[in-house]
Amino acid sequence: MTKAATQRIAFALLRLSAAVIVASVFLLLGYLVWNGTPALSLSFLLESPREGMTAGGVFPAIVGTFYLTLLTLLFALPLGVGAAIYLSEYADPRRSKTLYMIRTATVVLAGIPSIVYGLLGLGLFVLFLRLGFSILSSALALSFLTLPVIISASEEALRTVPPSYREGAFALGATKWQVIRDAVLPFAAPGILTACILGLARAAGETAPILLTGAAYYLPELPNSIFDQFMALPFHIFTLSTQSVNPRLTRPIQFGSVLVLLLLVLSLNLVAIVIRSYYRQKYRWVT
Amino acid sequence: MKRSKIETRGLSLWFGQKQVLDNVDLNILENSITAIMGPSGCGKSTLIRVFNRMNDIIPDCNVTGSVFLDGEDVYSPSVDVVALRMRVGMVFQKPNPFPKSIYDNVAFGLRIQKRTSKEETDKVVEESLRGAALWDEVKDRLKDSALELSGGQQQRLCIARALAVKPEVVLMDEPCSALDPSATAKIEALMAELKKNYTVVVVTHNMQQAARVSDYTAFLYLGKVVEYGLTDQIFENPTNKLTENYITGRFG
Numbered sequence: 001m002t003k004a005a006t007q008r009i010a011f012a013l014l015r016l017s018a019a020v021i022v023a024s025v026f027l028l029l030g031y032l033v034w035n036g037t038p039a040l041s042l043s044f045l046l047e048s049p050r051e052g053m054t055a056g057g058v059f060p061a062i063v064g065t066f067y068l069t070l071l072t073l074l075f076a077l078p079l080g081v082g083a084a085i086y087l088s089e090y091a092d093p094r095r096s097k098t099l100y101m102i103r104t105a106t107v108v109l110a111g112i113p114s115i116v117y118g119l120l121g122l123g124l125f126v127l128f129l130r131l132g133f134s135i136l137s138s139a140l141a142l143s144f145l146t147l148p149v150i151i152s153a154s155e156e157a158l159r160t161v162p163p164s165y166r167e168g169a170f171a172l173g174a175t176k177w178q179v180i181r182d183a184v185l186p187f188a189a190p191g192i193l194t195a196c197i198l199g200l201a202r203a204a205g206e207t208a209p210i211l212l213t214g215a216a217y218y219l220p221e222l223p224n225s226i227f228d229q230f231m232a233l234p235f236h237i238f239t240l241s242t243q244s245v246n247p248r249l250t251r252p253i254q255f256g257s258v259l260v261l262l263l264l265v266l267s268l269n270l271v272a273i274v275i276r277s278y279y280r281q282k283y284r285w286v287t
Numbered sequence: 288m289k290r291s292k293i294e295t296r297g298l299s300l301w302f303g304q305k306q307v308l309d310n311v312d313l314n315i316l317e318n319s320i321t322a323i324m325g326p327s328g329c330g331k332s333t334l335i336r337v338f339n340r341m342n343d344i345i346p347d348c349n350v351t352g353s354v355f356l357d358g359e360d361v362y363s364p365s366v367d368v369v370a371l372r373m374r375v376g377m378v379f380q381k382p383n384p385f386p387k388s389i390y391d392n393v394a395f396g397l398r399i400q401k402r403t404s405k406e407e408t409d410k411v412v413e414e415s416l417r418g419a420a421l422w423d424e425v426k427d428r429l430k431d432s433a434l435e436l437s438g439g440q441q442q443r444l445c446i447a448r449a450l451a452v453k454p455e456v457v458l459m460d461e462p463c464s465a466l467d468p469s470a471t472a473k474i475e476a477l478m479a480e481l482k483k484n485y486t487v488v489v490v491t492h493n494m495q496q497a498a499r500v501s502d503y504t505a506f507l508y509l510g511k512v513v514e515y516g517l518t519d520q521i522f523e524n525p526t527n528k529l530t531e532n533y534i535t536g537r538f539g
Contacts, residue, residue: 094346164383168445170344172396172452173373182399187386282386282434 032259039256053218053240054250058257063222064135064215064230065264069204071139071226072146076203077196079143080150084192087151088158089180110148117145118212126213136226138214145209146199153198157191158184190279197272201265207234217243233261289316292456292486293338297352300333300510302345307333309510310352315503320478320487322501322518324494326538330510331490332380335458337361338488339375340368356456373400376454380461382441384433384448389416389425392433392444396452411451419447420477439470446477450485457481459489463496475500494534498522506530 047057083102091099121141131137161184169183185192207215215235223230240254241247247254293315300308307330315321323331333342340361342348354361361371373396384392393412397403403411412429416422421443425436433444442462449457459478463471478500481487491497497504498518505515506529514521514530525531532538 092346162383164379164381165385167341167344167377167379168383168385168448169395169399171339171341171372171377171379172399172448173369173371174399175369178399182395183385282432 029262032255032262035252036255036259039252040259044253044256045260048220049218052245054244054246055253058233058236058253058260060219060222061231061233061236061257062260062264064232065204065234065261067135067223067226067230068139068142068210068232069200071135072142072203073196073200075140075143076146076150076199080147080196080199081154081192083147083151084154084158085180085185088155089176089184106148106151109144110152113208114145114206115208115212117141118209120144121209121213132227133214133216133229134227135214135223135230138210138230138232139226141209141213142203142206145206146203149199149202150192150195153195154188154192157188157195160191161187190275194272194276197268197275201268201272204268205234205261205265207238210235211238233257233264237261289319291315292317292357293488294355294358295337295352296355298334298337298354299351300330300337300342301349303347307510308337311507311510311512313505313512313515315486315488317486318482318484319502320482320489320500321503321505322497323488323490323505323507324492324497324533325507326533327492329507331492331507332460334507335377335460335488335490338456338458339372339377341372341377343368373452374454375456375458376449376452377458378442378445378449378460378462381465382438382445384436384441384444386432386434388430389433389436389444390429393447393451395448400452412447415447415451416444418450418481419443420473420480421447437470439466439473442466442470442474443477446474446481454485456486456488459487461490461492463491463493471496494522506533508533 044057045062046059048060049058050056083106087099087102091102093099118141121137121144125131125137125140126133131140165183165187166179169179174182210232214229215232216229217239219229219231237254237257240250240257244250291314293313295311295313298308298311298313299306311334313334323334325331336342337350337354338356338361342350350362356371356375360366385395387395390412393415394408397408397411413422413426416425421440424440425431425444433441436444442465446457446462463474466474475496478487478489482502489497489501501518503516504518504521506513506521506525506527508529514525514527521530522534525534
């Protein structure tokens with residue numbers, strides 16, 4: 001075979017793999033939009049499920065997912081960013097064994113299947129700490145799940161802070177903590193924020209951890225406190241499609257719910273992208 | 288005869304196994320500009336970073352010998368590094384304003400050390416910007432981001448930022464290497480102003496700059512001070528063959 005022919009075949013294969021990816025995304029999205037859009041309406045977004053979950057909307061699930069995500073952020077942000085700051089700023093690179101252990105732990109944490117986080121939540125938060133089936137337990141379980149994402153991406157953001165900022169602040173007589181607080185963190189903040197949003201987007205779509213720690217099949221009322229059970233979109237989709245009295249009948253609202261969840265997660269990602277490109281533009285002088 | 292401000296005795300420095308400074312004896316005089324020149328990698332920057340102990344940030348950095356600032360050993364365990372760095376300010380090779388407003392950049396050093404009243408801060412910010420010959424260019428846009436300034440303005444802002452904490456010594460690490468000739472001329476004119484109130488030490492690998500701005504010049508080669516003396520003398524009548532070769536452009 002000639003070299004030119006080999007090259008043509010190689011390119012064709014590469015194009016094919018790219019095309020398969022793009023096509024599957026469009027196929028998936030198209031299928032969902034096609035089937036889900038008819039169910040979407042303002043009342044679908046703002047009403048509770050009715051008639052044994054065969055009609056009505058997804059409002060409580062949206063609210064539940066919102067509360068859950070917010071509370072997860074509250075736990076995961078300080079813990080994850082704190083760990084990232086420690087890793088990138090304080091940990092002594094000469095004691096590489098400790099660093100290696102922490103990094104490995106983060107990677108392992110990232111690789112753990114989400115159902116295991118559910119079991120951890122059930123055992124540790126729900127039963128042992130007696131937090132019960134609640135938003136709190138679920139949010140804690142989800143925080144553990146998002147921590148690796150937040151830690152590694154925040155650490156990455158901290159590392160991209162030009163050393164000249166640190167030096168500049170040190171040279172003005174700043175203590176190490178002041179350097180971190182006043183020179184490093186403001187610069188890394190957009191990156192950290194992006195990391196958190198991406199982590200949350202993942203958490204918002206998780207089903208297994210909340211299934212075991214506090215998500216409810218159906219609740220007549222919205223949760224009043226963090227100790228209440230809650231409805232959430234991913235779990236709602238799960239119940240609609242597998243536990244429903246009449247899965248065939250509920251098909252439109254299944255697709256509707258999936259579409260809502262997808263839009264929610266995609267818009268979180270979109271926010272992250274916008275923040276990132278905005279600050280990239282703003283700091284282009286120095287980077 | 289001017290008073291000695293910084294004095295090093297038998298100063299040697301290692302990064303890990305690599306010796307960067309070798310037995311440096313220097314006497315830097317007050318209210319003068321001392322240029323430290325030499326080819327890349329000769330240890331110029333490392334040397335001035337000893338004066339404010341910026342090398343402390345680098346792991347595996349070992350220093351022997353002594354460095355005195357007004358007769359007080361800078362490396363003595365009792366020295367507060369944070370206080371030292373307020374007395375010995377520094378301007379870097381590449382302008383490094385923080386991604387904050389012009390005002391906040393200059394006020395940074397004040398805000399991290401003590402509660403300063405708004406009026407006092409305003410006053411110091413203006414003084415410092417005037418001191419760095421930048422006030423007239425930025426007085427109407429103090430709240431704008433420092434990153435919108437030109438490179439030369441950013442460097443003067445960094446000088447203003449260093450002046451705001453009222454240092455006694457200003458270290459400049461190749462302050463013009465990232466600037467165009469007209470911005471360089473402004474910085475050089477500014478240095479001549481600065482020496483009235485501060486002791487200025489400037490690192491440069493630009494010989495013309497050393498000749499133009501400095502009162503004293505040290506020629507550093509492979510971590511050793513080859514020659515040190517009045518700038519005019521070094522350039523017109525070097526006593527060492529190495530110095531002569533360097534300033535006549537035979538290497539470097």
